[in-house]
Amino acid sequence: MSTPCPRTRIKFCGLTRQADIAHAVALGVDALGFVMWPQSKRAISVDTLAMLAAEVPAFVTRVGLFVDADPALIEQCAPYLDLLQFHGSEPPADCARYNMAWIKALRMRDDVDLHREAERYRAASALLLDAYRPGVPGGTGETFDWSRIPAALAKPVILAGGLTPDNIGHAIHQVAPYAVDVSGGIEAFPGGKDTAKMAAFVHQVAAANQPR
Numbered sequence: 001m002s003t004p005c006p007r008t009r010i011k012f013c014g015l016t017r018q019a020d021i022a023h024a025v026a027l028g029v030d031a032l033g034f035v036m037w038p039q040s041k042r043a044i045s046v047d048t049l050a051m052l053a054a055e056v057p058a059f060v061t062r063v064g065l066f067v068d069a070d071p072a073l074i075e076q077c078a079p080y081l082d083l084l085q086f087h088g089s090e091p092p093a094d095c096a097r098y099n100m101a102w103i104k105a106l107r108m109r110d111d112v113d114l115h116r117e118a119e120r121y122r123a124a125s126a127l128l129l130d131a132y133r134p135g136v137p138g139g140t141g142e143t144f145d146w147s148r149i150p151a152a153l154a155k156p157v158i159l160a161g162g163l164t165p166d167n168i169g170h171a172i173h174q175v176a177p178y179a180v181d182v183s184g185g186i187e188a189f190p191g192g193k194d195t196a197k198m199a200a201f202v203h204q205v206a207a208a209n210q211p212r
């Protein structure tokens, strides 16, 4: 029997509208991210999170994105989420205090040591690697040098940062990540997804997963 080809999991982030969720689910997207950082142009309220989370069927992961958030906000959101995404400078103990699965975003500053971070955040379900821009926690729409990602890292890698339907095939072939995360690259406007770009992204991931 031949070895099955690995399937790159897909997370769409920055969902704010029911119609975009329905389209993402129909495309077979694995995880949907909700930005709970109030300064983001994609931020939603807890009430909107509750409404949108109810639209997500079983086996699609609802991810809450937080940036150095007040624990009270995370606790309020937790009933509507399956996974926490920490996108600030949260230390491991702060990520682990909610009795929920979590991932840690790391911004790829020049001096980041991914092996060291993988050891430090060993309780994370995965590490999400994003571009670094000073003063901005994420969602910049910028890529980083993917060759900086070591082939053997102790944690699954979620590749993020400036991914689009045009570059995702190349990214998967070069990095072979566990999953990919996209926000700006499938948007029509901040917080609103473009149905054609969503479909193109998913199709490009599927194409990159075909044996060559």
Ligand SMILES: O=C(O)c1ccccc1N[C@@H]1O[C@H](COP(=O)(O)O)[C@@H](O)[C@H]1O
Residues within 6 Å of the ligand: 013, 014, 033, 035, 037, 040, 041, 042, 065, 067, 087, 128, 130, 137, 138, 139, 140, 141, 142, 160, 161, 162, 163, 181, 182, 183, 184, 185
């Ligand atoms: O989307 C945001 O507004 C955001 C704000 C603060 C931290 C992270 C944010 N988004 C995440 O950033 C990466 C890359 O996004 P993009 O594809 O480059 O737009 C992704 O994980 C988003 O979920």
